[in-house]
Amino acid sequence: MATSQKLSDKPRTLIVGGGYVGLTVAQQLQKKVKEAGGVVTLVDPLPYMTYQPFLPEVVGGHIEARHAVVSHRKHLKDTEVVTGKVTGVDHEARTATVELDDGDTIELSYQDVVMAAGATTRTFPIEGLAEQGIGLKTIEEALTLRNQILDDIEAASTMTDEKAKARALTFTVVGGGFAGIECIAEIEDIVRAAVDANPRLSQSDVRIVLVEAMGRIMPEVSEDQAEGVVEHLRSRGIEVLLNTSLGSAVDGELQLIDMADKSEIDRFESGTLVWTAGVAANAVAKSSGFPVDERGRLKGSPTLQIVDDEGRAIPGAWTAGDVAATPDLTGAGPGGFCVPNAQHALRQAKMLAKNLLAARAGESLTEYKHESLGAVAGLGLYKGVGNPLGVKLTGFPAWLAHRGYHGMAIPTVERKVRVASNWLNELLFGRDFTQLRDLETPRRQFEEAATPATKK
Numbered sequence: 001m002a003t004s005q006k007l008s009d010k011p012r013t014l015i016v017g018g019g020y021v022g023l024t025v026a027q028q029l030q031k032k033v034k035e036a037g038g039v040v041t042l043v044d045p046l047p048y049m050t051y052q053p054f055l056p057e058v059v060g061g062h063i064e065a066r067h068a069v070v071s072h073r074k075h076l077k078d079t080e081v082v083t084g085k086v087t088g089v090d091h092e093a094r095t096a097t098v099e100l101d102d103g104d105t106i107e108l109s110y111q112d113v114v115m116a117a118g119a120t121t122r123t124f125p126i127e128g129l130a131e132q133g134i135g136l137k138t139i140e141e142a143l144t145l146r147n148q149i150l151d152d153i154e155a156a157s158t159m160t161d162e163k164a165k166a167r168a169l170t171f172t173v174v175g176g177g178f179a180g181i182e183c184i185a186e187i188e189d190i191v192r193a194a195v196d197a198n199p200r201l202s203q204s205d206v207r208i209v210l211v212e213a214m215g216r217i218m219p220e221v222s223e224d225q226a227e228g229v230v231e232h233l234r235s236r237g238i239e240v241l242l243n244t245s246l247g248s249a250v251d252g253e254l255q256l257i258d259m260a261d262k263s264e265i266d267r268f269e270s271g272t273l274v275w276t277a278g279v280a281a282n283a284v285a286k287s288s289g290f291p292v293d294e295r296g297r298l299k300g301s302p303t304l305q306i307v308d309d310e311g312r313a314i315p316g317a318w319t320a321g322d323v324a325a326t327p328d329l330t331g332a333g334p335g336g337f338c339v340p341n342a343q344h345a346l347r348q349a350k351m352l353a354k355n356l357l358a359a360r361a362g363e364s365l366t367e368y369k370h371e372s373l374g375a376v377a378g379l380g381l382y383k384g385v386g387n388p389l390g391v392k393l394t395g396f397p398a399w400l401a402h403r404g405y406h407g408m409a410i411p412t413v414e415r416k417v418r419v420a421s422n423w424l425n426e427l428l429f430g431r432d433f434t435q436l437r438d439l440e441t442p443r444r445q446f447e448e449a450a451t452p453a454t455k456k
């Protein structure tokens with residue numbers, strides 16, 4: 001175990017995770033805690049917050065990948081930023097174990113801990129999925145997906161083997177929630193544009209499939225709106241398969257199963273397989289030793305404190321966002337808990353910061369209660385669906401509402417401006433579907449050049 005000599009020895013407010021919740025809590029607390037003689041420390045394996053609602057737009061090429069993330073160091077000037085992964089918490093001793101990037105492990109002592117490690121992609125034991133699939137939770141996944149799609153299209157255009165070509169031009173997304181629907185819509189948009197630009201290919205070569213196990217998509221919008229989206233996607237040539245699940249994905253050959261009688265519906269090869277069928281609380285919730293519910297979420301209270309199995313608040317322990325089971329006092333949330341979304345994460349984070357300071361000052365705490373403002377999704381350029389503030393929108397107005405809301409919601413003015421300038425560039429110069437090659441083998445060309453001719 002390495003020592004942490006370079007880290008502050010002031011009383012620490014430790015934030016585990018620098019996503020929506022962690023970044024916002026740090027922004028709210030850093031100056032006040034500093035003035036009181038303490039330090040806010042934010043630990044995250046990534047040096048940035050990922051604005052996840054923009055991941056489909058990164059796939060679609062509307063936003064530059066770097067602009068959909070917010071640098072911790074640049075925007076948290078009064079916070080001690082540690083790039084590492086919290087692997088355990090000993091709350092009795094008020095210490096957390098952190099695995100640093102270089103493999104060293106350090107212990108950080110703290111006064112209060114804020115558990116904000118979010119959620120990870122939830123998968124099922126489907127043969128071949130781990131090898132063939134990709135999620136859509138990180139900026140790296142979004143960027144890789146985009147490049148892979150464009151690479152496959154380019155490669156397909158010179159293929160003579162019809163089976164290989166069909167595989168390269170088949171794109172499948174599993175999961176009909178917001179993320180899956182936005183993702184398939186963006187994929188369709190960029191695939192059509194890239195195929196149009198390639199004279200060796202035609203749109204009839206392309207197959208785009210959405211697989212959803214339930215009888216409907218997008219539980220966040222009304223049933224008639226969801227049906228409208230299905231119709232809309234089908235009109236764009238996307239095969240929307242409801243009540244269908246993925247049975248196997250060995251070697252990229254997808255087996256689709258009818259949910260009713262478990263019979264095989266279809267079997268085909270797909271070069272792209274995106275899995276967006278659900279999220280689960282980050283595993284650090286369990287390894288922290290704090291009480292978790294049956295879904296692995298930290299047991300939370302309306303005051304955003306972690307509670308013990310009897311529902312009593314644990315002093316000095318706080319949680320919010322996707323990692324927490326926070327009671328939904330409006331009564332609208334499934335099972336009585338807030339749904340895992342950014343709308344709650346952001347508001348909970350602000351209240352958590354206030355309550356943490358109030359607890360230190362011996363003042364009373366406020367309970368979190370938030371009526372949903374509705375949801376709005378982008379379905380590719382100029383297309384969308386949603387019910388912001390209860391108003392049903394489709395098409396261009398919904399798309400505008402989606403961009404307007406998220407353009408304003410991404411943290412920091414600097415990021416808002418960068419994202420807006422991406423959109424302006426697209427308006428002026430059209431969609432950018434340049435793919436970057438060799439991202440995973442960036443030294444390939446240099447190695448070839450540096451290898452003596454005799455060894456080649």
Ligand SMILES: Cc1cc2nc3c(=O)[nH]c(=O)nc-3n(C[C@H](O)[C@H](O)[C@H](O)COP(=O)(O)OP(=O)(O)OC[C@H]3O[C@@H](n4cnc5c(N)ncnc54)[C@H](O)[C@@H]3O)c2cc1C
Pocket residue numbers: 016017018019020021022043044045046048049050051052053054055056084085086087116117118119136137178179282284320321322323340341342343344345376
């Ligand atoms: C594709 C997509 C689209 C979405 N669109 C919308 C939308 O339109 N509207 C909406 O309201 N919501 C949307 N969401 C959901 C929303 O992004 C999440 O609800 C929100 O990010 C939750 O915030 P959080 O802070 O709890 O978790 P996150 O933002 O996920 O942050 C968790 C952080 O913890 C870090 N971490 C993980 N493990 C550790 C560890 N062991 N130690 C330290 N740090 C750790 C992670 O690196 C991450 O930075 C979308 C999600 C996705 C994936």
